[in-house]
Amino acid sequence: MTLPLRIKAPLIFFPALLLSWECAVWLAGAAKIMPYPSGVALAAIRDIADGTLIDAIAGSLRRVITGFAVAALLGVPLGLLMGLVEPVRRALDPIVDSLRAIAPIAWIPLALLWLGIRGNAALFIVAYAAFFPFVLNTIQAVRLIDRKLVDAARALGASPLLVLRAVVVPGAVPTVMTGARIAMAFAWGSIIAAEMAIGIKVNPGGAATVGLGQLMVSTLYVKRDINGLVLYMLSIGLVSLAIDHGVRAFQRKATPWQR
């Protein structure tokens, strides 16, 4: 075989690692408190077969996507306004900065109080987390717009509205897209925390309408299934990679003029 070392090395190393991990757990007799590869694999088969895993991922993703969309719908126009109108930026900068300094999950108690536990609270947390990357990157995007392109458009007869539509908006797209990637990462990161915090109250028995966060809480306190927990952690990572991949692919499609 002439596989390059870059591929060959992990191909040997990774199974070896899994095998020694498996052996170590059994030899130490720690299978009750330590996860092990075969257990995780069995949990995966079980949860995929009965739909638990897919349902939970879908539940979380639905909230993430909704919250992300709300954040984009509110954050991008606000960023445009702040980027284009200096006094607005000066007035709102301190507010945005101080709100941004509050960790999204710190809002959970108030969100629960105002929005209840049926999922809207988690949605709020997600939207909150995703909102700031949109605002900040849109402000930055507007500032980075090449002044010459605005002049070029004006000299060609463009109205202020056309300058906004045909120069400012497309010129801002790449930087806003970068913001969207950060926003997505933040959204996905905070949904788990939000669902965990909310899940304890709503779903002690592990009933329906849960996301990955609720599933993890019930797995920890009700089922005490350590391998299941690791499976969910891996799922969180995989979904996160898939999301970033998707956003990047969309970014390339949306900005075909970029190298």
Next chain:
Amino acid sequence: MATLTTPKIEARSVSKIYVSARTGDKVEALRGVSFSMKPGEFVSIVGPSGCGKSTLLSLIAGFATPSAGEVLFDGKPIDGPDPARGVMFQDYALFPWRTVRGNVEFGPMARGVDKTRRAAIVARNIEMVGLAGFEDRYPHELSGGMRQRCALARLLANEPDMWLMDEPLAAVDLQTRVILQDELLRLWGDAGDPAQRRAVLFVTHGIDEAVYLSDRVIVLGRRPGQVKEIVDIDLPRPRIGARTAPRAAALIDHIWNLIRAEAAQAIVEEP
């Protein structure tokens, strides 16, 4: 009303002082610049770097306003950009998210020309600058010379009364530049009826280029930018194919002697 005797451009004691928003520092870019341009005249501006050539062009384009004095276009004070004064920028300022077609189409679209007429205008101008077949390329997929042609097509598609060009040939290699100079003259109407020509204000740091192309050359001195001399280029037209007239060499020498000392100074002063 503009009449035959109304200058296309008239600059009256124009000064421009930039004030830095951050530090409050002032830069006097132009001081007391006066000149006028006839319709159909090809005028170049030369001078050492930093002498205010781009500043002067931007005042005429309407991107900025003079700190003192005024600039008239067809006898009326310039009040913001106007598609009648087409601009070509030093680095072309093509819209990176628009293809060649999209860039050339922008002006007619902005002025509300309907789709079918627009398509015809675009096709004609892309053909004219030799970019047929490259309509769907993005600017980053073009060579420097092709970008330059695209910028030229974008300018021409708007049929402006006047062309304002800021070092349009600076970024291409020497052979390409020579070819593009001839194409520019051809498009302007070097061999044609003088009444059909557009007024061109052409910024360059190439003195030979200015002499080859222009009817008159405005020589600016630096810090602050002032008119040193306006040199009549009394070479016959058409000039395409006649680059090495002895008279041209004498004019080039003359202009070079006007700015030599300051150009040398500019090298050591550039930040």
